[in-house]
Amino acid sequence: MIDLQRIAKELQEFIRIPSSSLHEKRFAQRVKRALATLGIRCREDNAGKKIGGDCGNLFARIPGDRGRPTLLLSAHLDTVETGKEVISPRIRNGVIRSSGETVLGADDKAAVAALLEALRVLRKGELPHPPLEIVFTVAEELGLQGAKQFDCRRLKAKAGFVFDAFGPVGGIITKAPAYDSIDATILGRAAHAGASPEEGASAIRMAGRAISRMRLGRVNKQTTANIGLISGGTARNVIPDRCSLKGEARSHSSASLRRQVQHMLECIHEAAAAGGGSIEVEVEREFEACRVTMNSLPVRLARRVCRKLSLPFETRTSGGGADTAIFAAAGIPCVTANVGYENPHSVRECISLDQVRLLAEFILALVLEKP
Numbered sequence: 001m002i003d004l005q006r007i008a009k010e011l012q013e014f015i016r017i018p019s020s021s022l023h024e025k026r027f028a029q030r031v032k033r034a035l036a037t038l039g040i041r042c043r044e045d046n047a048g049k050k051i052g053g054d055c056g057n058l059f060a061r062i063p064g065d066r067g068r069p070t071l072l073l074s075a076h077l078d079t080v081e082t083g084k085e086v087i088s089p090r091i092r093n094g095v096i097r098s099s100g101e102t103v104l105g106a107d108d109k110a111a112v113a114a115l116l117e118a119l120r121v122l123r124k125g126e127l128p129h130p131p132l133e134i135v136f137t138v139a140e141e142l143g144l145q146g147a148k149q150f151d152c153r154r155l156k157a158k159a160g161f162v163f164d165a166f167g168p169v170g171g172i173i174t175k176a177p178a179y180d181s182i183d184a185t186i187l188g189r190a191a192h193a194g195a196s197p198e199e200g201a202s203a204i205r206m207a208g209r210a211i212s213r214m215r216l217g218r219v220n221k222q223t224t225a226n227i228g229l230i231s232g233g234t235a236r237n238v239i240p241d242r243c244s245l246k247g248e249a250r251s252h253s254s255a256s257l258r259r260q261v262q263h264m265l266e267c268i269h270e271a272a273a274a275g276g277g278s279i280e281v282e283v284e285r286e287f288e289a290c291r292v293t294m295n296s297l298p299v300r301l302a303r304r305v306c307r308k309l310s311l312p313f314e315t316r317t318s319g320g321g322a323d324t325a326i327f328a329a330a331g332i333p334c335v336t337a338n339v340g341y342e343n344p345h346s347v348r349e350c351i352s353l354d355q356v357r358l359l360a361e362f363i364l365a366l367v368l369e370k371p
């Protein structure tokens, strides 16, 4: 049986262990210990070395009935910057919150705790289950950097669940956009702003013109775009010769994404040409769009489990990214499942203990469900 006291205690302990992106080592060791207690050996890959972190992704394979399709179960070990060294969780009326000065880190530690609890019950009961592949990633919050380093060729899963979405347990994300990052630098010409402004070409002014002409925000039903960072200039009295922009575009449609990125680049190009400057740009596909059909194995399994546990089954489209995109790109039908937390990445982040228990029950039922 799922033991709520045990999960609540463990989750609070997890939350107290700092594990912001690239600093997951201590928490990873704790998770390794929990797995070892269950007789599950996990391996750490070299992702940490490659991305400048202190720890790699953890991967465990749990043998099971080979007549059944292998399941991938995944969550991430890192949290966004907490704002403080240590997070102090507190429980009131069955809800865990931080002190109000930091995030809570239930994103994604609640998923890690629930997954471990489900495995505990599975092992204790010696219940029959399919082969399982467990992946705990690092640096998810830094643009899926850990998962990008994970060697997906090791996976044999026929269905994947990444437990990493806000909202009540039972909901899953079946559709997420592709994501392009745009780094642009506009180069102008420096000159003294008072003595010889005619000799300068302001890169900041060109950037302003470019951005003012861009379609940004929700561009259409499929596509969003943003310029999120702008920096340039050296002093009040110097015409700036450099201005850099960092932006992004996301879309469920690859044609629309291509058009949007093209449009943003054209705006930058046009403004630089008009202002007598030049540009350097770099566009990178950070991850591909992913989508599963209502008839795919992970969706069918989730639907059946929800019915069994009387949970509200719901599918939705997401505008964000998750490790799901990486596993899906490797050919595994994969969904992002709700963990039960609310307001992630904010000091108002919280999760009810009831949701943590439901998630553990959901995972256990998934694993026990016959396809």
Ligand SMILES: [Zn+2]
Binding pocket: 076, 107, 108, 140, 164, 165
């Ligand atoms: Zn997350």
